């Protein structure tokens with residue numbers, strides 16, 4: 001049965017049928033890692049890392065090791081297995097040898113929160129080898145971002161800086177750029193001096209999520225602009241003007257081994273814990289001789305030390321079960337996932353009416369401003385808040401130390417959602433638990449959904465009935481307060497809409 005299930009899910013594309021199995025790799029102490037720059041070793045030790053995780057060792061082998069970046073890499077490895085450093089470290093090590101500052105590595109992520117997180121990782125190692133990292137995520141105004149990304153020429157006293165006039169002198173102020181698609185497109189189309197001409201590494205993190213939406217066609221645009229430089233290079237390889245433009249490896253490279261491709265070519269690394277196998281989606285990436293790195297035999301893997309539980313509850317009392325469960329978990333850090341931004345808001349408001357709840361709860365949602373979300377995240381990281389209620393805003397990639405529990409208040413509709421939500425705990429080899437609240441009619445469907453992952457064991461977790469009963473009276477009052485709160489919020493919104501339409 002197990003075997004036939006695995007066979008049915010055999011990868012579709014031929015090169016996906018012979019992957020590198022990351023589970024065959026061991027953690028590698030830093031002092032044994034071949035060719036690691038001593039400055040980077042020191043930076044990693046400063047981060048508290050003494051060895052590389054298996055996926056990081058496997059990627060190192062294909063990049064700095066014998067693989068020598070010859071192939072594009074597709075990395076499918078469980079949540080929390082350390083994929084960020086797996087690509088950041090080899091890229092930084094390669095770029096540490098660069099002679100002039102140019103934008104050479106671009107990392108694209110689907111959300112600002114994730115981009116900020118990835119920038120932190122690059123920021124912890126890149127400056128130690130003289131590289132700078134920039135952000136293009138729309139957190140600040142475009143003018144502010146341009147100031148940080150583009151170096152202006154030193155104009156003489158009395159001469160005004162004019163981007164049109166000084167166009168040829170504008171240079172990148174960063175070697176590595178971490179971006180979200182929308183703001184990246186703004187820079188590609190409108191920022192004077194912003195160029196992907198020297199790009200050597202393109203990382204598409206959370207690939208399946210990024211390929212699901214077009215985001216203003218960022219991917220075809222990036223491929224097109226980098227290709228056009230390649231074509232230009234192939235046509236004029238002998239006649240590249242060097243005056244004004246310092247030589248870079250990519251501009252002046254010659255082909256080595258790959259017909260029709262300039263060398264070094266643009267290397268792509270694409271990653272996810274649930275990497276797509278859809279040939280039409282993969283084709284969009286225009287991968288060169290791709291190599292799949294994956295963990296184990298099943299397509300979907302949960303973290304090794306994750307325990308999954310189902311909590312079967314009475315439909316009408318679901319919030320009470322949640323509260324009883326939270327109470328039962330003591331003050332442990334916990335993320336509660338709901339199915340939408342609206343239910344996140346409602347649930348959070350409801351929880352705020354339970355005065356005797358011993359944990360501090362906050363909402364985290366795509367409806368909030370970035371500054372509010374960042375503040376909540378900071379407080380959660382620092383332990384001032386113990387419970388965060390979130391919709392999909394926190395599902396992917398978010399890395400918060402010490403999250404011991406994840407609760408699916410609403411059952412996830414897809415196995416991928418389960419994997420990413422559950423993966424907010426049991427990260428970096430730690431233990432963690434994922435509870436899914438289920439109404440009786442959902443139990444069967446949930447069981448089917450879990451069959452798609454390697455470890456589908458999911459026993460029932462019983463919340464003590466005495467605990468559920470003890471919260472019922474407060475629940476009734478809280479529901480009434482919730483109704484009033486929703487009504488007053490609706491009328492407030494209506495008032496402000498009327499006011500703003502009158503002002504027009």
Ligand SMILES: Nc1ncnc2c1ncn2[C@@H]1O[C@H](COP(=O)(O)OP(=O)(O)OP(=O)(O)O)[C@@H](O)[C@H]1O
Pocket residue numbers: 048049050051052053056077078079080081082083084085272273396397398399423427428
């Ligand atoms: N070599 C290492 N030693 C110790 N901790 C590490 C190491 N590499 C990464 N980590 C830690 O492991 C955690 C998970 O890393 P990361 O966020 O890169 O995982 P991921 O595989 O990208 O997960 P997801 O799929 O959820 O995005 C982070 O807290 C990171 O600091």
